[in-house]
Structures are given as structure tokens and as C-alpha cells.
Amino acid sequence: MKVVLIKYNAGNIQSVLNALGRLGIDAEVTADIESIQKAGKVIFPGVGAASSAMQSLRAAGLDNVIKELKQPVLGICVGMQLLCDHSDEADTDCLGIVPVKVRKFTSGLKVPQVGWNTIYGLQSPLFNGVDDNSYVYNVHSYFAEDSPYTIAKCEYGLEYAAAIQKDNFYGVQFHTEKSAEIGDKIIKNFLDI
Numbered sequence: 001m002k003v004v005l006i007k008y009n010a011g012n013i014q015s016v017l018n019a020l021g022r023l024g025i026d027a028e029v030t031a032d033i034e035s036i037q038k039a040g041k042v043i044f045p046g047v048g049a050a051s052s053a054m055q056s057l058r059a060a061g062l063d064n065v066i067k068e069l070k071q072p073v074l075g076i077c078v079g080m081q082l083l084c085d086h087s088d089e090a091d092t093d094c095l096g097i098v099p100v101k102v103r104k105f106t107s108g109l110k111v112p113q114v115g116w117n118t119i120y121g122l123q124s125p126l127f128n129g130v131d132d133n134s135y136v137y138n139v140h141s142y143f144a145e146d147s148p149y150t151i152a153k154c155e156y157g158l159e160y161a162a163a164i165q166k167d168n169f170y171g172v173q174f175h176t177e178k179s180a181e182i183g184d185k186i187i188k189n190f191l192d193i
Helices: 011-021 033-038 048-058 061-066 080-084 178-193
Strands: 005-008 028-030 040-044 073-076 086-089 098-104 113-117 134-140 142-146 150-155 158-167 169-172
Touching: 005 033, 011 178, 028 033, 028 073, 028 150, 033 061, 040 080, 048 061, 048 080, 073 080, 080 086, 080 142, 080 158, 080 169, 086 178, 113 150, 142 158, 158 178
Parallel strands: 005 028, 005 040, 040 073, 073 169, 086 098
Antiparallel strands: 098 142, 113 134, 150 158, 158 169
């Protein structure tokens, strides 16, 4: 099975490659449309700003390509946020695949949220073998609102979507690739879907 990481103006690709390597998976990093379309699984990583990431996707013609993918797609951190409708970050229109808004934390807590936090309310094959209240690693200032598409929750001043799913599109706000055994388990579950 071919696994592809979408290459665009967002960091963290090497960390995701390292995590896949721990699972014995040799993934391709590419912006080539045909390679992305033919992949068995697509991972959409991201660290950075939503607005510049969307500009990069549009410039490469990848925005429409991603929307039309039929195989399982996993968005990580900003990759998950870009699957949503709109982000408060620089008032950015995102891909609109999952009808959810991305908001900035305004709870009076330290922003960004950096460090380990628990996920709960797990309801997807993505979390097979993962217990409620397992710890995952977070670095983010924005969050997807809780919605019917939420498949895991987290709390940081308020309850928000730690993971979302619509059809073949999955997204996790936390960094699976930095979440130790739990993160590796979630990546393996995605590859097994």
C-alpha cells in the first residue's frame, strides 16, 4: 500500500516520516497530483499558519485535489483545521470538507496549548485499542468546535474536537507523531482502515 504525505508550505513532515518509519512504512512526500490521487492512504500534516498553508495549496492546485480524494485521508494539526470550513486565523476560508469552524482559544489560559493532554469520547476505528483519557501531545492556538463530526474530545478551558471525521476524511488536532505509543497506535489504525 502506497502512503503519501502531501508536500506544501507547512512543517512537521520529517516527524511524521519518522513515526511512519517506526511502523516500518516508507512513505512518499510529494505535491504531485497523480501520486496523491493513486495513493492508498494520504496524510495531510501541518504546522504553521492556516492562511499561508491555504495559499500554498491553492497555488499548487492541491485544494481541489484534496477535496476529491476517495481513499482515507488523515489531517494532522493544521492539516485537520484546513479540512474545516473556516478558520479565525487571519479570517481564512479553508477546504470546506468538514462543516466546522476553527476558533482561537480565548479562555484566559496560556495560548498556544503546548504539552500533554487527555482525549476522551473516542468513537472511531482510528482509536481501536486506545483508552479514554490517553495522553497525546498538543501545540496549537486554534481548535475545531465540537460538532456531530467530533470523534474525540479534549478540554483546554473548554471542550473542543480533538479529532473529527467526515466520510473518508479524518483529522486529529494533536500531533500523533509526537504522542509516543498512543500516537503510533493511532497512525497504525489509520493505515489499517
